[in-house]
Amino acid sequence: MRGFMRNAFAMIELEMRRLKHDRTELYSRAVQPILWIAVFGPIMGSVRAIPTGGIPYTDYITPGALIQSTTFVSIFYGLTIVWERESGILKKLLVAPASRYSIVIGRAMASGVRAIFQALIIIPVALLMGVRFTPSVLNFILALLVIFVSSGGFAATSILVASFMKTRERFMGIGQALTMPLFFASNALYPVAMMPEIMQWIAHFNPMSYVVDAVRSLMITGNLANLPIDLAAIFIFDAVMFVVASINFRRIIE
Amino acid sequence: MKTVGLTKIYGGRIKALDGVDLNVESGKVFALLGPNGAGKTTLMRILTTQIKPTSGEAYVFGLSVVREGAKVREMVSYVPQEMSVWTDISGYENLLIYAKIYGIPPSRRNKLIWEALENMGLSEFANNLVKTYSGGMIRRLECACALLTRPKILFLDEPTIGLDPSARKAVWERLSIFRKENGATIFFNTHYMDEADLYADEIAIINRGRIVALGTPESLKHSLGGEIISLEVEDSAFGSKVLEAIKGLDVVSDIIMGGNEVNIVSRDAEHSLPEIMDILRLNGVSVRRVSITKPTLDDVFLKYAGVRLEPVAAGRISEVRHVRSMIRRG
Numbered sequence: 001m002r003g004f005m006r007n008a009f010a011m012i013e014l015e016m017r018r019l020k021h022d023r024t025e026l027y028s029r030a031v032q033p034i035l036w037i038a039v040f041g042p043i044m045g046s047v048r049a050i051p052t053g054g055i056p057y058t059d060y061i062t063p064g065a066l067i068q069s070t071t072f073v074s075i076f077y078g079l080t081i082v083w084e085r086e087s088g089i090l091k092k093l094l095v096a097p098a099s100r101y102s103i104v105i106g107r108a109m110a111s112g113v114r115a116i117f118q119a120l121i122i123i124p125v126a127l128l129m130g131v132r133f134t135p136s137v138l139n140f141i142l143a144l145l146v147i148f149v150s151s152g153g154f155a156a157t158s159i160l161v162a163s164f165m166k167t168r169e170r171f172m173g174i175g176q177a178l179t180m181p182l183f184f185a186s187n188a189l190y191p192v193a194m195m196p197e198i199m200q201w202i203a204h205f206n207p208m209s210y211v212v213d214a215v216r217s218l219m220i221t222g223n224l225a226n227l228p229i230d231l232a233a234i235f236i237f238d239a240v241m242f243v244v245a246s247i248n249f250r251r252i253i254e
Numbered sequence: 255m256k257t258v259g260l261t262k263i264y265g266g267r268i269k270a271l272d273g274v275d276l277n278v279e280s281g282k283v284f285a286l287l288g289p290n291g292a293g294k295t296t297l298m299r300i301l302t303t304q305i306k307p308t309s310g311e312a313y314v315f316g317l318s319v320v321r322e323g324a325k326v327r328e329m330v331s332y333v334p335q336e337m338s339v340w341t342d343i344s345g346y347e348n349l350l351i352y353a354k355i356y357g358i359p360p361s362r363r364n365k366l367i368w369e370a371l372e373n374m375g376l377s378e379f380a381n382n383l384v385k386t387y388s389g390g391m392i393r394r395l396e397c398a399c400a401l402l403t404r405p406k407i408l409f410l411d412e413p414t415i416g417l418d419p420s421a422r423k424a425v426w427e428r429l430s431i432f433r434k435e436n437g438a439t440i441f442f443n444t445h446y447m448d449e450a451d452l453y454a455d456e457i458a459i460i461n462r463g464r465i466v467a468l469g470t471p472e473s474l475k476h477s478l479g480g481e482i483i484s485l486e487v488e489d490s491a492f493g494s495k496v497l498e499a500i501k502g503l504d505v506v507s508d509i510i511m512g513g514n515e516v517n518i519v520s521r522d523a524e525h526s527l528p529e530i531m532d533i534l535r536l537n538g539v540s541v542r543r544v545s546i547t548k549p550t551l552d553d554v555f556l557k558y559a560g561v562r563l564e565p566v567a568a569g570r571i572s573e574v575r576h577v578r579s580m581i582r583r584g
C-alpha cells in the first residue's frame with residue numbers, strides 16, 4: 001500500500017513538473033470551452049429555446065463546457081501513454097518495482113490534476129462573462145474534487161483504449177470518434193428530457209451526464225438532491241475503469 | 255543469470271528465440287552480439303519480465319522471471335533500446351521521479367541523484383530540459399537512471415546505439431567505473447562488433463534466435479585457428495628445407511603456399527615473425543612484402559553465423575534520426 005501511494009504520487013508529481021515547464025496545452029485547450037461560454041451561451045440564451053429551470057442559459061452550460069474541456073483533456077491523456085509506448089518509457093516503468101495498478105491509477109490521477117488546472121483557467125473567464133456561481137467555498141472545492149476524480153476515470157478509459165490502439169493515428173481516430181458523441185449525448189448543453197428517446201437512453205449510461213449534473217448542482221443551482229446518485233455513478237465508473245485499465249495495461253508493451 | 259531452452263514465438267508464427275541456453279556468471283560483462291532481428295531484444299525483454307517465453311526457463315539470481323517477476327524487478331535495472339526518458343522535464347527531474355518510484359528514502363535521494371549525474375558527466379546539464387540534450391547525453395541520462403538504484407544486474411539494450419565513437423567510449427568508461435565500484439553484472443545487446451570485443455568479458459553470438467558461438471573475445475578469435483602472416487617472396491630459393499624450419503616453430507600450425515605468396519598460420523604472429531624472417535634470411539630468401547591479418551569478431555561472426563554483420567553506418571544514421579524524431583514529437 002505504501003508503495004502504491006508512493007508510485008501514484010510520483011506520477012502526479014511528474015505531471016505537475018511537466019505543467020511547470022510547459023502550459024501551452026492548457027491554454028489552447030481552454031479556447032473551445034471559452035467559446036461555448038462567451039459566444040454560444042449568450043446567443044442561444046437570447047433565443048430562450050431551452051428550459052433551464054430558471055437559470056440563465058450561459059450559467060446553465062458553464063459546467064457543461066467546463067466538463068467537456070476537462071473530459072477531453074483526460075480522454076487525450078492516452079496520447080501521452082501512446083508516446084511513452086513508442087519510446088521505451090513504458091517498458092522501463094514496467095520493469096520498475098511498481099504495480100500496474102499504481103501506474104495506471106497514478107497516471108489517471110495525474111490527469112485529474114491537469115484537469116483541475118484546466119478548470120482553474122476557464123472559471124475566471126466564466127466569472128468575467130457574468131456567470132453566477134453558488135457563493136460557497138465548500139461547494140466549489142467539492143466541484144473541483146468531482147472534476148479531479150471523474151477525470152481520473154476518463155483518463156483510465158483513455159489508457160485502456162491506448163492499450164488496444166497502440167499507434168498514435170488509431171488512438172486519435174478513436175479519441176475523436178468518442179468525444180463529440182459523449183458531449184452531445186449528455187446534459188452539457190440541454191436537459192436530457194429534450195433529447196430523442198434513444199439519446200436519452202444513451203445519456204443515462206454516459207458518465208459525463210452525471211459529472212455535469214454534479215458540478216452543475218454544486219456550482220450553479222445549489223440543488224443537491226441528485227448529488228448522491230451522481231457521485232455513486234462516478235464512483236462506479238472510476239472503480240470499473242481503474243480495474244479494467246490496470247488489468248489490460250501490460251498488454252500495451254506486448 | 256541462466257536460461258534453459260528459451261523459446262519465443264510471436265503470434266504463432268515468428269520464431270524470435272529458438273532454444274537459447276545461456277549461463278552468465280555474476281560480476282561479468284556479458285555481450286549478446288547479433289544482427290538486426292536476431293532476437294537480442296526479445297531475450298532481454300524476457301529476462302526483464304516484460305514478456306513471457308513460449309517455452310523454456312530463465313532465472314536471474316536464481317529467481318524465475320516468469321514466476322517471481324516482482325522479486326526480479328527489484329534487483330534489475332534496464333535501459334531499453336528506444337529512448338526512455340521524459341523529454342519535457344529536466345534531467346534531474348527524470349532521476350527524481352525514478353528515485354521516488356524505486357522508493358529511495360528522501361534522506362539519500364539527493365546524494366544518489368547527483369552521484370549518478372556526476373558519474374555520467376551530466377551535472378552541468380542537470381537542470382536543462384531533456385529536449386535540449388544530444389543523443390549521447392540522453393543515453394547517458396538513461397544509464398544514470400539505471401545506475402541510480404545500485405542494481406545487482408544491469409540490462410542494457412544497445413546502450414550506445416546511434417552514438418559517435420567518442421560518446422560510446424564515454425558511456426563505457428563510466429559504466430566500467432560503476433561496475434568496479436559496485437561489482438554489478440552487466441548484460442548488454444549490441445550489433446557493434448568492436449563494442450563487444452572491447453568491453454565484454456564474454457560474448458554470445460546470436461543469429462536467427464540461436465546462440466551460435468560463446469566465449470571470451472580472445473577464445474572466439476582463436477577458435478578461427480590463429481593469425482595469418484602473408485609473405486610475398488622471390489620464389490627461387492623457397493625450398494622444403496625452409497618450409498620444415500618454419501613448421502618447426504611451435505606457434506606455427508600451418509603453411510599454405512600459392513605461387514609467390516606464402517601464408518603462415520600462427521598463434522602469435524607478432525612474436526613468430528622475427529624468427530621466421532631470420533630463417534628466411536639465413537636461407538637467402540628475399541621477402542618483398544609482409545602483412546599480418548588478425549581474425550576479427552567479424553570473421554568469427556562470418557564463420558558461425560554464415561553471414562557478415564551488416565555494415566552499421568547506414569543503420570546508425572537511421573537510428574539517430576529515429577531518436578531525434580521521437581524527441582521532437584515529445
Ligand SMILES: Nc1ncnc2c1ncn2[C@@H]1O[C@H](COP(=O)(O)OP(=O)(O)OP(=O)(O)O)[C@@H](O)[C@H]1O
Pocket residue numbers: 254264265268269270288289290291292293294295296297335445
Ligand atoms: N512484439 C513483437 N511482435 C511480433 N514480432 C516481433 C515482436 N518483437 C520482435 N519481433 C520479431 O522477432 C524477431 C526478433 O526481434 P528482436 O527485436 O528480438 O531482434 P533484435 O536482435 O533486438 O534486433 P535489432 O537489432 O533490430 O534490435 C524479429 O523478426 C522481429 O520482427
Ligand SMILES: [Mg+2]
Pocket residue numbers: 294295296335411443
Ligand atoms: Mg533489439
